[in-house]
Amino acid sequence: xxxxxxxxxxxxxxxxxxxxxxxxxxxxxxxxxxxxxxxxxxxxxxxxxxxxxxxxxxxxxxxxxxxxxxxxxxxxxxxxxxxxxxxxxxxxxxxxxxxxxxxxxxxxxxxxxxxxxxxxxxxxxxxxxxxxxxxxxxxxxxxxxxxxxxxxxxxxxxxxxxxxxxxxxxxxxxxxxxxxxxxxxxxxxxxxxxxxxxxxxxxxxxxxxxxxxxxxxxxxxxxxxxxxxxxxxxxxxxxxxxxxxxxxxxxxxxxxxxxxxxxxxxxxxxxxxxxxxxxxxxxxxxxxxxxxxxxxxxxxxxxxxxxxxxxxxxxxxxxxxxxxxxxxxxxxxxxxxxxxxxxxxxxxxxxxxxxxxxxxxxxxxxxxxxxxxxxxxxxxxxxxxxxxxxxxxxxxxxxxxxxxxxxxxx
Amino acid sequence: xxxxxxxxxxxxxxxxxxxxxxxxxxxxxxxxxxxxxxxxxxxxxxxxxxxxxxxxxxxxxxxxxxxxxxxxxxxxxxxxxxxxxxxxxxxxxxxxxxxxxxxxxxxxxxxxxxxxxxxxxxxxxxxxxxxxxxxxxxxxxxxxxxxxxxxxxxxxxxxxxxxxxxxxxxxxxxxxxxxxxxxxxxxxxxxxxxxxxxxxxxxxxxxxxxxxxxxxxxxxxxxxxxxxxxxxxxxxxxxxxxxxxxxxxxxxxxxxxxxxxxxxxxxxxxxxxxxxxxxxxxxxxxxxxxxxxxxxxxxxxxxxxxxxxxxxxxxxxxxxxxxxxxxxxxxxxxxxxxxxxxxxxxxxxxxxxxxxxxxxxxxxxxxxxxxxxxxxxxxxxxxxxxxxxxxxxxxxxxxxxxxxxxxxxx
Numbered sequence: 001x002x003x004x005x006x007x008x009x010x011x012x013x014x015x016x017x018x019x020x021x022x023x024x025x026x027x028x029x030x031x032x033x034x035x036x037x038x039x040x041x042x043x044x045x046x047x048x049x050x051x052x053x054x055x056x057x058x059x060x061x062x063x064x065x066x067x068x069x070x071x072x073x074x075x076x077x078x079x080x081x082x083x084x085x086x087x088x089x090x091x092x093x094x095x096x097x098x099x100x101x102x103x104x105x106x107x108x109x110x111x112x113x114x115x116x117x118x119x120x121x122x123x124x125x126x127x128x129x130x131x132x133x134x135x136x137x138x139x140x141x142x143x144x145x146x147x148x149x150x151x152x153x154x155x156x157x158x159x160x161x162x163x164x165x166x167x168x169x170x171x172x173x174x175x176x177x178x179x180x181x182x183x184x185x186x187x188x189x190x191x192x193x194x195x196x197x198x199x200x201x202x203x204x205x206x207x208x209x210x211x212x213x214x215x216x217x218x219x220x221x222x223x224x225x226x227x228x229x230x231x232x233x234x235x236x237x238x239x240x241x242x243x244x245x246x247x248x249x250x251x252x253x254x255x256x257x258x259x260x261x262x263x264x265x266x267x268x269x270x271x272x273x274x275x276x277x278x279x280x281x282x283x284x285x286x287x288x289x290x291x292x293x294x295x296x297x298x299x300x301x302x303x304x305x306x307x308x309x310x311x312x313x314x315x316x317x318x319x320x321x322x323x324x325x326x327x328x329x330x331x332x333x334x335x336x337x338x339x340x341x342x343x344x345x346x347x348x349x350x351x352x353x354x355x356x357x358x359x360x361x362x363x364x365x366x367x368x369x370x371x372x373x374x375x376x377x378x379x380x381x382x383x384x385x386x387x388x389x390x391x392x393x394x395x396x397x398x399x400x401x402x403x404x405x406x407x408x409x410x
Numbered sequence: 411x412x413x414x415x416x417x418x419x420x421x422x423x424x425x426x427x428x429x430x431x432x433x434x435x436x437x438x439x440x441x442x443x444x445x446x447x448x449x450x451x452x453x454x455x456x457x458x459x460x461x462x463x464x465x466x467x468x469x470x471x472x473x474x475x476x477x478x479x480x481x482x483x484x485x486x487x488x489x490x491x492x493x494x495x496x497x498x499x500x501x502x503x504x505x506x507x508x509x510x511x512x513x514x515x516x517x518x519x520x521x522x523x524x525x526x527x528x529x530x531x532x533x534x535x536x537x538x539x540x541x542x543x544x545x546x547x548x549x550x551x552x553x554x555x556x557x558x559x560x561x562x563x564x565x566x567x568x569x570x571x572x573x574x575x576x577x578x579x580x581x582x583x584x585x586x587x588x589x590x591x592x593x594x595x596x597x598x599x600x601x602x603x604x605x606x607x608x609x610x611x612x613x614x615x616x617x618x619x620x621x622x623x624x625x626x627x628x629x630x631x632x633x634x635x636x637x638x639x640x641x642x643x644x645x646x647x648x649x650x651x652x653x654x655x656x657x658x659x660x661x662x663x664x665x666x667x668x669x670x671x672x673x674x675x676x677x678x679x680x681x682x683x684x685x686x687x688x689x690x691x692x693x694x695x696x697x698x699x700x701x702x703x704x705x706x707x708x709x710x711x712x713x714x715x716x717x718x719x720x721x722x723x724x725x726x727x728x729x730x731x732x733x734x735x736x737x738x739x740x741x742x743x744x745x746x747x748x749x750x751x752x753x754x755x756x757x758x759x760x761x762x763x764x765x766x767x768x769x770x771x772x773x774x775x776x777x778x779x780x781x782x783x784x785x786x787x788x789x790x791x792x793x794x795x796x797x798x799x800x801x802x803x804x805x806x807x808x809x810x811x812x813x814x815x816x817x818x819x820x
Contacts, residue, residue, distance in 0.1 A: 079792050098807050368805060368813040382489050382815060384803040391801035393794040395778060397508050403778040405792060 031055050033141030040228060040260040041285025041321070049323050050354045057349055057363050060289065060323075063262040064346045065099060066148035067234040070127055071342065071373070072097040072388055074153050075407055080394075082408035084124035084154065087390065089409045093128075096409075103136025104146055108214040112205035112240075113194030114156035122156050123200040126189070127237065129214040131222070142226040145218050147211060147244055149237030151265075151342065160185035161236055166271060166303040166314055171206065172247045173277070180277050181305060181314060182270040186239040190247075211244060215253055229254050231261040234342045235296060238266030242286065242319060246277070249284040261286045261320070264345045268300045268316035275317040286320025291348055292355065293328050293339040325352040329359035332367050337376045343369050344376055441465050443551030450638060450670040451695025451731070459733050460764045467759055467773050470699065470733075473672040474756045475509060476558035477644040480537055481752065481783070482507040482798055484563050485817055490804075492818035494534035494564065497800065499819045503538075506819075513546020514556055518624040522615035522650075523604035524566035532566050533610040536599070537647065539624040541632070552636040555628050557621060557654055561645030561675075561752065570595035571646055576681060576713040576724055581616065582657045583687070590687050591715060591724060592680040596649040600657075621654060625663055639664050641671040644752040645706060648676030652696065652729060656687070659694040671696045671730070674755045678710045678726035685727040696730025701758055702765065703738050703749040735762040739769035742777050747786045753779050754786055 032039065032055055038048070039059045048056050073086045073093055086093065090109060094102035112126035127149040137143050152161055163185030171191045173180050191204045203210050219227065229248060233241030245261035248254050266288050278284070290297045297318075305312040325348035327339050337344070347370045350363040361367075368383045370376050375385035394407030442449065442465055448458070449469045458466045483496045483503055496503065500519060504512035522536035537559040547553050562571055573595030581601045583590050601614045613620050629637065639658060643651030655671035658664050676698050688694070700707045707728075715722040735758035737749050747754070757780050760773040771777075778793045780786050785795035804817030 077794050079789050079794055081792070098811070098813075100811075366812040379489050382491070383813075384487050384489055384805065384815065387803040387805045389799055389802060392799060393797040395794065395797045401508070401510075402776040403508075403793075405794065 032059060033139060036141040036228070037258070040230065040258060041287060042258070044285065045287060045321055045323075049321070051357075052323070052349075052352055052354070052362075054362060060262060060287075060349050061346050061363060061365060063146075063230060063232040064234070064264055064289075064342060064349065065102075066130075066146060066232050067127070067150045067237050067264070068342045068346070069093060069097045069099060070125070070148060070150035070237075071153070071234075074125065074150065076153055077393060077405075077407060080405060080407050084122060085408060086125050087394075087407055087409060090128070092409060103132050103139050104130035104144075105133050105136075106130045107218065108210070110147075110149075110205050110210050110214075111200055112189045113192050113200035114154075114160055115188045115192050115194070122154070123194055124154055124157070126150060126205055126240070127211075127233070129211060129218070131218050137225075142228050143222045145215060145227060145229045147215070147229070147231045147241070149231075149233035149240040149244070151233075151235030151237050157189065157236060160189050161267075163188065164300055164303045165306045167306050169243070169270075169274075172243065172250055178273050178277060180270065180273040181303075182243065182274055183239065183268070183300070183303065183316075184306065186236065186243060186267075186269060189236070190240050190243045205240070206244070206247065212247070212251070212253055215248065219253075219255060219257070227257045229257060229259045231259065232263070233261075233266075234264040234345070235267070235340065238263035238288070239269045242266065242269045245284060245286060246281065249281045250277070254283060256283055259284045263288045263320070264342055265289070265291060265294050265296055265340050267296055268318055270317065270319070271303070271314040272317050275319050278319045287323060288318065288320050289323045289325065289345060289349065291339045291345055292324060292326035296340050323349075324355055325349060326355050327359075331359065332378060332381065333370065333376050334378055337374070341374055341376070343372050344374075442469060443549060446551040446638070447668070450640070450668060451697060452668070454695065455697060455731055455733075459731075461767075462733070462759075462762055462764070462772075464772060470672060470697075470759050471756050471773060471775060473556075473640060473642040474644070474674055474699075474752060474759065475512075476540075476556060476642050477537070477560045477647050477674070478752045478756070479503060479507045479509060480535070480558060480560035480647075481563070481644075484535065484560065486563055487803060487815075487817060490815060490817050494532060495818060496535050497804075497817055497819060500538070502819060513542055513549050514540035514554075515543050515546075516540045517628065518620070520557075520559075520615050520620050520624075521610055522599045523602050523610035524564075524570055525598045525602050525604070532564070533604055534564055534567070536560060536615055536650070537621075537643070539621060539628070541628050547635075552638050553632045555625060555637060555639045557625070557639070557641045557651070559641075559643035559647030559650040559654070561643075561647050567599065567646060570599050571677075573598065574710055574713045575716045577716050579653070579680075579684075582653065582660055588683050588687060590680065590683040591713075592653065592684055593649065593678070593710070593713065593726075594716060596646065596653060596677075596679060599646070600650050600653045615650070616654070616657065622657070622661070622663055625658065629663075629665060629667070637667045639667060639669045641669065642673070643671075643676075644674040644755070645677070645750065648673035648698070649679045652676065652679045655694060655696060656691065659691045660687070664693060666693055669694045673698045673730070674752055675699070675701060675704050675706055675750050677706055678728055680727065680729070681713070681724040682727055685729050688729045697733060698728065698730050699733045699735065699755060699759065701749045701755055702734060702736035706750050733759075734765055735759060736765050737769075741769065742788060742791065743780065743786050744788055747784070751784055751786070753782050754784075 088096040090106040108129040110127045113123040130146040132144045166181035167184045169182045231241045231245040300316045327348040350365040351359045351361040371383045372388035395403045396406045498506040500516040518539040520537045523533040540556040542554045576591035577594045579592045641651045641655040710726045737758040760775040761769045761771040781793045782798035805813045806816045
């Protein structure tokens with residue numbers, strides 16, 4: 001392609017050229033490596049949220065890119081035999097989604113089952129476990145173990161999202177004498193098996209050979225180093241991340257290493273006893289990022305308790321600290337968009353100056369990214385809508401002229 | 411991409427492996443080079459249409475691929491500054507659309523204006539003029555000059571399609587003593603200027619510096635060789651092709667070289683006097699290919715005559731010979747699809763055995779191509795719908811991590 005419409009691009013995007021743009025997390029001044037403990041919530045983000053600390057912006061975008069990477073790689077092509085898996089291999093994922101400088105190595109892809117019904121005997125790629133590389137450790141200041149969970153992608157997951165009733169999370173809390181209750185659907189995705197599925201016959205997303213086991217393995221491998229465990233997710237993935245982070249601490253998987261969850265556009269997960277249990281946990285810090293026009297974080301108000309002889313309702317409660325952004329203030333975005341998408345959130349984090357302040361990009365995150373999966377950016381910026389797509393959806397011409405679907409990298 | 415789902419592909423497509431598949435026109439046995447005159451209608455396709463001659467199948471697919479190539483390269487991205495042009499250069503077009511072995515060199519891209527209204531001050535890439543390369547001349551048996559016209563792509567063109575009234579085509583027929591009348595919209599696209607447009611300020615698709623001039627130039631360049639002129643088009647492009655082929659012969663541009671038009675899914679273009687005029691022309695052969703379930707070829711029944719003091723209507727008439735196919739007989743296609751798309755036609759030509767006969771592929775044209783711009787193939791064949799698309803719609807990541815739209819090759 002010889003002719004680049006760079007002029008159009010530069011003029012129309014109107015982004016200040018003095019801002020520095022990089023693919024991954026950048027740490028020229030070593031501030032993230034030095035400040036990681038407070039950025040990860042050691043002081044409960046006191047004084048960092050309003051005004052939003054510059055390093056924390058970078059840090060949140062860094063973690064937010066992880067569930068976005070899963071979203072970008074998820075194969076949802078209905079005629080593909082690889083539907084529900086990653087298009088890209090663990091080794092190549094970050095490069096394929098444009099994150100060349102990522103400081104992690106993915107060690108495990110995680111699959112979650114939908115509860116078994118006639119319609120939804122399936123399991124799908126839901127996230128990954130990764131660990132900081134040696135180079136990444138220098139940038140991040142410690143050996144970070146990362147667990148990332150994506151948002152809803154399939155019909156069967158939507159079905160789970162809609163199960164608002166409250167159940168006992170006994171796999172996390174054991175006997176559960178405090179009568180803790182959580183969202184039935186999220187708990188199911190996190191813990192259930194599905195004998196009919198490809199990936200979750202004998203192991204749920206949570207248990208053996210998946211998340212918890214992999215964290216244990218990595219902790220053992222790097223047992224002599226300073227370690228943190230970071231959990232990140234978006235939408236349904238935030239709810240899974242909440243369960244996962246709490247699970248890790250309740251069951252002392254972390255061995256007193258700090259656990260932090262960065263949760264983007266998170267629905268509520270449990271009720272008052274759940275919140276109380278979270279508050280009693282040590283070494284756990286949760287930060288939810290919530291966008292004012294996004295309806296999902298406030299959607300669940302109360303749920304019916306399952307297994308009660310009489311009908312009983314409980315109110316859902318938020319857990320953790322909250323960073324509120326408001327992307328309706330961004331001059332770059334169209335009006336009345338569905339502000340739940342993760343790229344919209346990351347744009348919001350790059351430019352928020354509090355709910356009262358004006359929107360101004362402090363991190364030069366490319367505004368083109370906002371349109372990857374939607375039609376959110378004003379047309380004057382010259383970026384196609386929903387542009388994130390494989391060439392010919394993975395159809396590749398062969399030597400003999402025929403075309404075949406190649407949409408799975410191993 | 412390591413893992414190819416070839417097994418799935420081969421099993422599910424169920425195509426006989428004994429058929430030979432090639433990218434372009436193939437001429438192992440020299441039969442096209444030897445038979446091109448009769449394939450181009452010298453004997454009015456007598457004895458070739460039912461049953462459909464094997465070489466004529468290949469020949470029609472060869473010509474049908476030309477307007478399809480324009481369709482595949484047309485940039486219709488609404489936020490692009492290159493909307494309405496070709497994504498690919500003249501030099502690279504055939505390779506980019508998967509036709510490596512094409513026997514032509516494109517010498518001219520042709521642009522057509524929409525008639526000037528407040529809404530539609532635009533002109534768009536509508537086709538090309540090409541000429542057989544030296545190698546192509548061997549395969550085709552003569553120096554073929556090719557003019558290809560695409561089908562409707564833009565709103566302004568739809569607006570022209572809907573102008574069913576009948577006008578005097580004086581630019582083609584001069585004084586027009588026979589009171590010949592043609593479809594107002596098609597004639598307008600073929601001949602009109604638009605001062606507000608980028609490409610048609612001083613030249614219409616038809617005239618100077620575009621189609622007719624380019625044909626004259628090529629005839630002069632190859633004046634000592636055996637030459638044919640082939641016109642091909644689909645839908646609106648068939649109507650433009652009809653006007654163009656007749657124009658070339660009426661105005662003796664062809665200097666007695668044979669002119670043949672292969673027109674796929676053509677709407678009607680003119681009335682009885684137009685048909686009569688066509689019948690009186692020498693060295694002109696028109697073959698229309700019509701698919702039984704396609705409503706477009708039969709859409710126009712009559713039009714009101716423009717410029718009459720009293721209201722006068724005339725009936726539209728078909729011109730040329732007709733090959734009728736029926737893709738409802740294909741076991742590969744879904745039911746009740748919009749059978750007007752060119753790839754559906756080319757599939758039909760590959761497998762037709764007459765309106766009464768069963769459908770069976772004689773040419774192994776890859777059935778995956780049927781789904782390039784639509785959702786027509788049964789899902790069991792494992793081919794995504796509407797799969798013909800640029801990677802990331804032309805968004806390309808730069809060294810600094812940002813993304814820009816690169817969607818025009820010069």
